[in-house]
Ligand SMILES: NC(=O)C1=CN([C@@H]2O[C@H](COP(=O)(O)OP(=O)(O)OC[C@H]3O[C@@H](n4cnc5c(N)ncnc54)[C@H](O)[C@@H]3O)[C@@H](O)[C@H]2O)C=CC1
């Protein structure tokens with residue numbers, strides 16, 4: 001089997017670097033100039049500077065070249081996934097499409113697996129998610145991720161194909177639970193970053209992580225996820241990583257809110273749109289999701305971090 005990665009940002013490039021240890025990989029960029037630069041410099045200077053691209057990676061902007069592979073990893077931001085698929089939908093028919101993005105689509109309220117099924121109905125769909133920074137993967141540091149696929153046999157084949165020397169894949173058939181863990185932890189990471197940025201301390205962060213996890217579990221259960229999936233790498237594992245490391249862009253975005261400092265608008269911060277999508281859905285379903293709603297409002301400048309915390313602290317007392 002052969003693999004291509006569509007999307008040459010931080011995560012797509014890191015996955016290609018890791019997979020090149022297994023054999024040839026094609027890394028596709030929609031930007032011809034960027035592909036040319038990466039081919040010449042053998043690095044992704046904007047997203048993963050100073051990390052060499054192994055010789056087994058072919059960088060291309062020619063989609064036909066990338067689509068020769070049977071397995072395609074889709075490493076684009078969640079809010080861009082549908083348009084990326086629509087651009088090439090006829091050629092994607094029958095392919096195995098592995099979503100590598102984390103989020104809920106704002107316009108539809110759907111996760112990546114459902115968006116792929118709608119956009120390319122006869123594709124074979126899976127999801128790769130879990131705690132991992134692109135930088136760590138690209139440096140060959142040990143990482144464990146979840147490969148989620150409703151079809152057990154396809155899941156096993158992909159687990160074997162996409163496991164590399166330093167990237168160990170676990171398998172589940174619960175795509176809903178796996179994609180919601182990855183999507184919702186970004187919302188909580190923004191909240192935790194904001195709390196730390198505003199000087200509220202590590203105890204406040206622990207409270208936000210724990211009560212945020214309760215919201216993740218509530219939301220995932222409403223969508224039909226298995227409870228144990230949320231306890232695994234794709235849920236709790238990624239929540240812990242993202243809420244506690246400044247390598248996370250969602251966490252750093254939160255920090256900037258707490259510190260009242262500007263943030264680079266070119267940076268992919270998936271939790272902003274997902275917080276909005278998640279709290280809109282929760283409101284419709286009558287689910288209690290105060291932290292998510294607060295993060296959604298905070299991210300759009302509705303109030304300050306201090307006001308947000310006061311709102312959360314002043315809620316009626318309840319059982320844990
Ligand atoms: N960076 C990381 O450490 C990790 C990222 N992820 C997830 O991977 C996804 C992508 O994130 P990054 O690679 O970090 O973002 P990035 O901002 O570094 O790269 C995104 C890439 O997608 C491309 N793109 C955007 N719209 C496109 C379209 N319509 N068609 C084709 N390509 C398009 C951009 O040109 C860019 O190369 C996100 O959902 C993120 O949550 C998951 C795990 C780790």
Ligand SMILES: O=C(CO)COP(=O)(O)O
Nearest residue numbers: 130131132133248249250
């Ligand atoms: O998903 C990630 C870690 O698992 C990357 O987090 P950020 O998108 O916040 O950088």
